[in-house]
Amino acid sequence: MGCGRVGSMLATGLERRGHSVAVIDVNVDAFRRLGQDYKGLTVKGVGFDREVLEAAGIRRADAFAAVSSGDNSNILAARVVRENYHVDNVVARIYDQGRAAVYERLGIPTVATVKWTVSQVLRRLLPEGSEPVWRDPTGTARLLQIHVHPGWVGRRISELQAAAGTPIPFVQRVGRGIVPDRDTIFQDGDLIYVACHTDRTDELETLFATPPAKH
Template sequence: MHIVIMGCGRVGAMLATGLEKRGHSVGVIDQNPEAFRRLGNEFKGLTVEGIGFDREVLEAAGIRRADAFAAVSSGDNSNILSARVVRENYHVDNVVARIYDQGRAEVFERLGIPTVATVKWTVTQMLRRLLPSGSQPVWSDPTGDARLMQVHVHNGWVGRRISELSAAADAPIPFVLRVGRGIVPDRDTIYQDGDLIYVACYTERVDELETLFAAAPGRN
């Protein structure tokens, strides 16, 4: 995968180096060229000075071949604007923006742009959104036989009941993370764009369930 990151503060630098260590190519954008020092001498990805919603800057960072985009600069407006430009003009589906104002996060979720608002788990949640397949279990039992997995769900499932997702997986979905808050779904809870679902399953079924939810309903 090629992933473009706007913002090379501590979060952006940690994301970039973490993704590169996982074998992905990375392009990093920042207005301050001094910020790229945080990447270290071993970083092999692209570094582009400029504004993240400037098309020339985005293209220099490889947005036309990008599989994902993360906006993690220090400005909410810049992050949202960049995310919308990437989503709407370059048709990159896997886009996430960091938002400092928790109260505004839900508004931006309604625009179809998943957001991460809590600083404490920003890097972990960004990585899980950018690299949904093969993500590490949230919890596993001492034997390794059973686990709780955060599973990426294709947008084709939006509007379906969580109970339908659970039935399709033949596995319980004990809770959902929505706009930074955990909810315990009931039979009428609807899966919304940007939701993160957690599936309890046996380890041997992880690949099967990720494959199921990586596609729209009826395409497996």
């Protein structure tokens, strides 16, 4: 939702990665920012209107980004999508950092303008192919923020760490960071941070994009 500079960059970036995309905006002229090569859907309307969302294919959506110019519209749309359509990967752009913290605690990931980058939103939307949160200057090691398949819910973080064969130094839970101990349980909505060698990035993202193997 939102086809300004950020929304158009997200839409075209996702499409280049092979994803199907629908863009919602109240102003049809905004769709010109998508360029002639954009092949996805464009829908005129507000992103918290259910008819508009359904016209954009929300019932088939894997992720939703609310990146219009209004905090209230973004958070309302994010809540409608999360609560009514049960889309797990939802992120809202929020200008007010104080309000962003409140919504994070409600379980809605936000990106405040002062720390905004398109890659931050892509990391939250995509279970694979994300950019690292941090990398060392030599490119040898990195810290990855990884979305984990719901099949891991209820497992100990120590089990995830053992499966990965690399440290999981902390977990983000409803907007707060926690350092897991051996008994910490992975919960629905948690984001894990994995420290790894760069050449293992694809392997680890693929590992956690699928449910754990049955014993």
